[in-house]
Amino acid sequence: MxxxxxxxxxxxxxxxxxxxxxxxxxxxxxxxxxAxxxxAxxAVNPFAExxxxxxxxxxxxxxxxxxEIYGEDEPSEYVYQVISGAVRSYKLLSDGRxxxxxxxLPGDVFGLEFGSVxxxxxxAIIDTTVRLVKRRSLxxxxxxxxAVARKLWTxxxxxxxxxxxxxxxxxxxxxxxxxxxxxxxxxxRLAVAGMMALPMCRRDIGDYLGLxxxxxxxxxxxxxxxxxxxxxxxxxxxxxxxQRLRSMDA
Amino acid sequence: MxxxxxxxxxxxxxxxxxxxxxxxxxxxxxxxxxAxxxxAxxAVNPFAExxxxxxxxxxxxxxxxxxEIYGEDEPSEYVYQVISGAVRSYKLLSDGRxxxxxxxLPGDVFGLEFGSVxxxxxxAIIDTTVRLVKRRSLxxxxxxxxAVARKLWTxxxxxxxxxxxxxxxxxxxxxxxxxxxxxxxxxxRLAVAGMMALPMCRRDIGDYLGLxxxxxxxxxxxxxxxxxxxxxxxxxxxxxxxQRLRSMDA
DNA sequence: GGCCCCTTACGTAAATGTACGGAGGCGGCC
DNA sequence: GGCCGCCTCCGTACATTTACGTAAGGGGCC
Numbered sequence: 001m002x003x004x005x006x007x008x009x010x011x012x013x014x015x016x017x018x019x020x021x022x023x024x025x026x027x028x029x030x031x032x033x034x035a036x037x038x039x040a041x042x043a044v045n046p047f048a049e050x051x052x053x054x055x056x057x058x059x060x061x062x063x064x065x066x067x068e069i070y071g072e073d074e075p076s077e078y079v080y081q082v083i084s085g086a087v088r089s090y091k092l093l094s095d096g097r098x099x100x101x102x103x104x105l106p107g108d109v110f111g112l113e114f115g116s117v118x119x120x121x122x123x124a125i126i127d128t129t130v131r132l133v134k135r136r137s138l139x140x141x142x143x144x145x146x147a148v149a150r151k152l153w154t155x156x157x158x159x160x161x162x163x164x165x166x167x168x169x170x171x172x173x174x175x176x177x178x179x180x181x182x183x184x185x186x187x188x189r190l191a192v193a194g195m196m197a198l199p200m201c202r203r204d205i206g207d208y209l210g211l212x213x214x215x216x217x218x219x220x221x222x223x224x225x226x227x228x229x230x231x232x233x234x235x236x237x238x239x240x241x242x243q244r245l246r247s248m249d250a
Numbered sequence: 251m252x253x254x255x256x257x258x259x260x261x262x263x264x265x266x267x268x269x270x271x272x273x274x275x276x277x278x279x280x281x282x283x284x285a286x287x288x289x290a291x292x293a294v295n296p297f298a299e300x301x302x303x304x305x306x307x308x309x310x311x312x313x314x315x316x317x318e319i320y321g322e323d324e325p326s327e328y329v330y331q332v333i334s335g336a337v338r339s340y341k342l343l344s345d346g347r348x349x350x351x352x353x354x355l356p357g358d359v360f361g362l363e364f365g366s367v368x369x370x371x372x373x374a375i376i377d378t379t380v381r382l383v384k385r386r387s388l389x390x391x392x393x394x395x396x397a398v399a400r401k402l403w404t405x406x407x408x409x410x411x412x413x414x415x416x417x418x419x420x421x422x423x424x425x426x427x428x429x430x431x432x433x434x435x436x437x438x439r440l441a442v443a444g445m446m447a448l449p450m451c452r453r454d455i456g457d458y459l460g461l462x463x464x465x466x467x468x469x470x471x472x473x474x475x476x477x478x479x480x481x482x483x484x485x486x487x488x489x490x491x492x493q494r495l496r497s498m499d500a
Numbered sequence: 501g502g503c504c505c506c507t508t509a510c511g512t513a514a515a516t517g518t519a520c521g522g523a524g525g526c527g528g529c530c
Numbered sequence: 531g532g533c534c535g536c537c538t539c540c541g542t543a544c545a546t547t548t549a550c551g552t553a554a555g556g557g558g559c560c
Contacts, residue, residue, distance in 0.1 A: 091418045093500040099421040101414055114407030119414055142400065149399035150392065156406050157364030163413035164351055164369055168341045170420035171349040171460030175515065202540065210421030212516055217541055233524075234540055250343040425549065452506065462550055467507055483558065484506055 046109050047081045047131060050151050054141035058131045063124035069111070072121040076113040078132040082106050085128025086199035089120040090207065100208040102162060103200065105189055112138075112155055125199045170210045173250055178209040179219040180248040183229070187239050198235040296359050297331045297381060300401050304391035308381045313374035319361070322371040326363040328382040332356050335378025336449035339370040340457065350458040352412060353450065355439055362388075362405055375449045420460045423500055428459040429469040430498040433479065437489055448485040 051058055060083065063069055069080065072091060080087075087104040101120050104110040111122060113135070142149040169178055182205060190196050198205075202213040209216065223229050228245055230238040239245060301308055310333065313319055319330065322341060330337075337354040351370050354360040361372060363385070392399040419428055432455060440446050448455075452463040459466065473479050478495055480488040489495060 091414065093418070093422060095500070097422040097500070099418040101417055114404060115411075119411055142403075143396055146393055146396055146399050149396050149403065153392075153399065153403040153406060154364060156403060156410055160406055160410040160413060161365075161369055163410060163417060164341065167351055167413060167416055167420055168343070168349040170417055171457075172343060172347040201538095207421075213540085214517080214542085215515060218515095221541065250345070250347070451504095463506085464508085464551080465549060468549090471507070 045107070046151065046155060047133070050138065050141070050148055051133065053145055053147050053151075054137070056133050056137050056141065058133050060129060060131055062127070062129045065124060065126050067124050069122040069124060069130070070118050072119070073117050074121075076111065076116055076118050076135050078111060079109065079135055079138060080104075080111045080122075081109045081131045083129040083131055085130075086125040087122050087128060087130075088125050088200065088204060088208075089122050091120050098207045099210070100204060101166070102159070103204075103208065105199075109155055112152065112159075114156065125204065175209075175211055175215050176219050176222070176248060177250045178211060179205075179216060179223070180245045181250075182209055183223075183237070183239060184242070184245055184249060187242070191239075195232075195236060195238045198237065202234075295357070296401065296405060297383070300388065300391070300398055301383065303395055303397050303401075304387070306383050306387050306391065308383050310379060310381055312377070312379045315374060315376050317374045319372040319374060319380070320368050322369070323367050324371075326361065326366055326368050326385050328361060329359065329385055329388060330354075330361040330372075331359045331381045333379040333381055335380075336375040337372050337378060337380075338375050338450065338454055338458075339372050341370050348457045349460070350454060351416070352409070353454075353458065355449075359405055362402065362409075364406065375454065425459075425461055425465050426469050426472070426498060427500045428461060429455075429466060429473070430495045431500075432459055433473075433487070433489060434492070434495055434499060437492070441489075445482075445486060445488045448487065452484075 047058065050056065063085075069087065070076075070078075082104050084106055086106075087108075087110060088100050089102045089104065089110060090098050090100040092098050102110070103125070104122075111118065113119065138148070138152065142152055169181055173181065186196050186198060190198075200208075202216050205211075206213040206216045220229070223245075224231060226244075228239070228241045230240055232238070297308065300306065313335075319337065320326075320328075332354050334356055336356075337358075337360060338350050339352045339354065339360060340348050340350040342348050352360070353375070354372075361368065363369065388398070388402065392402055419431055423431065436446050436448060440448075450458075452466050455461075456463040456466045470479070473495075474481060476494075478489070478491045480490055482488070
């Protein structure tokens, strides 16, 4: 998996001078969309802000479900933004126990490191397309442009904020409080028309919340029986009582 | 406590033009040392690096044991560096449950925020003296000097790295593994001549590790009975078998 | 000497692990 | 194209484990 991913990324670079958009050869697409930096991109897009400032080249790339994007302690060559799909970032213990630090959804930037290696691994949860830029070119731009330097700091600070909140959850919240927090977070980040389609399975949720998949399932069932949420399939959830959920979130 | 702390900080600012060193009026010191930026300060000192680059003014300040330095969600006006003593950064749930995110020991910088408020509260664990600079002046310096901007990013990235490791601990490690990790971290950060003098009580350790103080005590007792560590008083610990401890740390 | 802080024993609670049954989605086959 | 069957994921009951809560005794530091 490791070597395969590297090879694919090198292909991206080789093709960059010819076309700014490259797709995973294993997942052919009928109509690859150009990924060159767009001057008209909205300023709220962190990638567009940076590439716009620094004139960097961004490429596209696709990963299949459960495909590794990079491994823990692997050299950090690229910074990524989710275009479509979903990604999990995680750390492993030697016996396989896993802690997912964050889920990355469309629009999110991930894989930005200060040092030269990735501190967490990343995998596509479902089929996923990302935009990517070389870390070195970002670093270079930050060395001359304070606006880019500030943006990198901003993004790392955002990750830190999430991690601080998550430490409180992992260290001190009950199982039900963790699930309530999770539902409100996902509702905020990916609800469309009051409904959310979770890309991740119960095990992923458990590894994110420091619980087992059974405990997550029990908590969701309890919330269902209390009428706090409704299901249309295990991963399609409608929140019916957000206020109640907020009161359960410690 | 809140208003008192604010008042004291304002005193620091008022006195800054007269003397760059101010001590807490409640904890008089016999020989306050000057805290003006020293051009000869070693480059490994993050504060010296920044103040050296930007010519910022740093002041000194002291807090008594258990005194609040700043509260959660309080405006972020200063960035701090521990000169002597120890500090805990933490978040609280509404019912009083506490998660300590980090301990700050001599040399450590804390209280650096990207946004305008502190996301964690900070308290002195024991009598503590800090060096402080205004956040605004750092921000200003970062706006013109990429080296300062990079340094701010570096420090936030260091905090993020610690938080990521700590999420793995809180979410997935057993009580014994957490205590082993803690002992190795403290050994690395504050051991002198093979011995460490912990500034914090068992409850602080528990709130850092997501455990109760009793569980921490039980784990330490077990390690003691196994000969992995020795005590000279509850807070003076000698590690007698670091290899064994590392093998317990998952 | 007094007061915290720490240790430790015992009972409890919360979450885990184990196991199994069922539903839903996907692919193959007719 | 639709039906069937398999396979993965999910829900749930029960037993177990781990860590917590309570309480009381002891020790070190001021």
